[in-house]
Amino acid sequence: MSNENIARRGLMLVLSSPSGAGKTTLSRRLLDSDGKISLSVSATTRPMRPGEVHGRDYHFIGQEEFAAWIADGRFLEHASVFGNRYGTPRALVEASLNDGRDVLFDIDWQGTQQLKEKARDDLVSIFILPPSHEELERRLRARAQDSDDVVAGRMAKAADEISHWPEYDYVIVNTSLDKALADIQAILNAERLRRTRQTGISEFVSRLV
Amino acid sequence: MSNENIARRGLMLVLSSPSGAGKTTLSRRLLDSDGKISLSVSATTRPMRPGEVHGRDYHFIGQEEFAAWIADGRFLEHASVFGNRYGTPRALVEASLNDGRDVLFDIDWQGTQQLKEKARDDLVSIFILPPSHEELERRLRARAQDSDDVVAGRMAKAADEISHWPEYDYVIVNTSLDKALADIQAILNAERLRRTRQTGISEFVSRLV
Numbered sequence: 522m523s524n525e526n527i528a529r530r531g532l533m534l535v536l537s538s539p540s541g542a543g544k545t546t547l548s549r550r551l552l553d554s555d556g557k558i559s560l561s562v563s564a565t566t567r568p569m570r571p572g573e574v575h576g577r578d579y580h581f582i583g584q585e586e587f588a589a590w591i592a593d594g595r596f597l598e599h600a601s602v603f604g605n606r607y608g609t610p611r612a613l614v615e616a617s618l619n620d621g622r623d624v625l626f627d628i629d630w631q632g633t634q635q636l637k638e639k640a641r642d643d644l645v646s647i648f649i650l651p652p653s654h655e656e657l658e659r660r661l662r663a664r665a666q667d668s669d670d671v672v673a674g675r676m677a678k679a680a681d682e683i684s685h686w687p688e689y690d691y692v693i694v695n696t697s698l699d700k701a702l703a704d705i706q707a708i709l710n711a712e713r714l715r716r717t718r719q720t721g722i723s724e725f726v727s728r729l730v
Numbered sequence: 731m732s733n734e735n736i737a738r739r740g741l742m743l744v745l746s747s748p749s750g751a752g753k754t755t756l757s758r759r760l761l762d763s764d765g766k767i768s769l770s771v772s773a774t775t776r777p778m779r780p781g782e783v784h785g786r787d788y789h790f791i792g793q794e795e796f797a798a799w800i801a802d803g804r805f806l807e808h809a810s811v812f813g814n815r816y817g818t819p820r821a822l823v824e825a826s827l828n829d830g831r832d833v834l835f836d837i838d839w840q841g842t843q844q845l846k847e848k849a850r851d852d853l854v855s856i857f858i859l860p861p862s863h864e865e866l867e868r869r870l871r872a873r874a875q876d877s878d879d880v881v882a883g884r885m886a887k888a889a890d891e892i893s894h895w896p897e898y899d900y901v902i903v904n905t906s907l908d909k910a911l912a913d914i915q916a917i918l919n920a921e922r923l924r925r926t927r928q929t930g931i932s933e934f935v936s937r938l939v
Binding site for chain 2: 522523524527648650651652653654657676679680683684686687689690691692693694696697700704706707708710711712714715716719722725726728729730
């Protein structure tokens with residue numbers, strides 16, 4: 522018998538960062554390397570794009586249905602981006618957690634705050650910081666022809682997101698992608714070993730002594 | 731800049747387990763493999779043995795001095811074992827934590843309870859369980875000539891210690907020493923990345939944006 526065979530409740534892992542801190546790459550690499558965590562599938566009112574699959578990429582629903590889901594408390598968090606609405610369906614996440622599977626959320630500080638209110642004990646939140654001001658600016662200057670004004674605007678937006686680091690459980694400085702991924706994996710592995718998540722320990726101990 | 735260069739407060743890592751669960755071996759391997767954690771040096775009233783060094787193995791002090799230290803609140807925890815007294819001097823641990831160094835404690839549930847009362851935020855506690863009843867009994871039957879009564883007595887003592895697993899932050903089943911060591915190291919690495927321990931993040935962020 523090992524911890525892997527003991528029943529446990531899944532956890533909700535939140536990664537947040539300003540753009541330019543490597544969060545998207547880290548999320549993808551984590552999903553590729555760890556078989557027990559999957560990305561939360563959101564519901565959205567935006568039209569399906571070619572190649573997208575309903576239920577895999579998003580749950581595509583209408584404006585009225587979206588509003589009804591909010592009214593029924595069926596979202597853990599929701600937001601509007603450029604006129605389209607996005608939300609995390611509570612039932613899908615709950616089913617994963619009950620089944621011992623972890624769910625990854627690639628969301629900003631506002632989404633994180635909403636999740637915290639509704640799922641405090643299941644939530645593990647990580648804020649990812651860039652290694653330096655110079656490196657952040659370099660990453661935000663996506664194209665050589667970007668004007669200084671455009672870059673300054675992105676930097677202001679990044680600074681606003683960064684100001685919310687004190688609301689997270691863990692803070693990782695992304696100096697190297699390999700090291701940052703190892704840090705995220707260590708946090709995930711550790712949180713899986715938390716007594717409160719290992720719902721089968723009590724039964725295991727009863728057969729031990 | 732990486733997390734390693736950011737000032738942080740050290741943590742107190744407690745490993746507890748019944749005898750026969752591999753705690754002593756795991757403690758030694760952790761100390762050998764991780765350069766940032768060291769074993770707490772206790773004060774004791776028992777006589778120094780050949781080869782022991784004052785300040786390295788123990789702080790050897792007299793009965794009266796020990797009683798005075800208790801009265802002055804200079805111990806984080808203390809206990810009597812076979813008439814000798816053992817205690818953890820608060821000042822030494824505090825100096826390590828302030829310096830960003832972690833301290834390992836190989837103590838039982840009673841010592842852990844005392845540490846919890848005095849140092850809740852600095853404490854990370856792990857309980858190590860044996861993989862099965864059969865394996866626990868095998869490990870407790872140290873010598874072939876041990877009578878069933880002797881083994882049953884050890885098993886009762888182990889069962890008493892095991893009953894305190896719900897008081898710990900993390901629970902690890904020691905199925906393989908390598909896996910259990912990796913689990914402990916993951917917990918240690920994760921806890922080092924906790925926002926609340928990284929006292930230098932605020933200053934780092936102020937230079938970032």
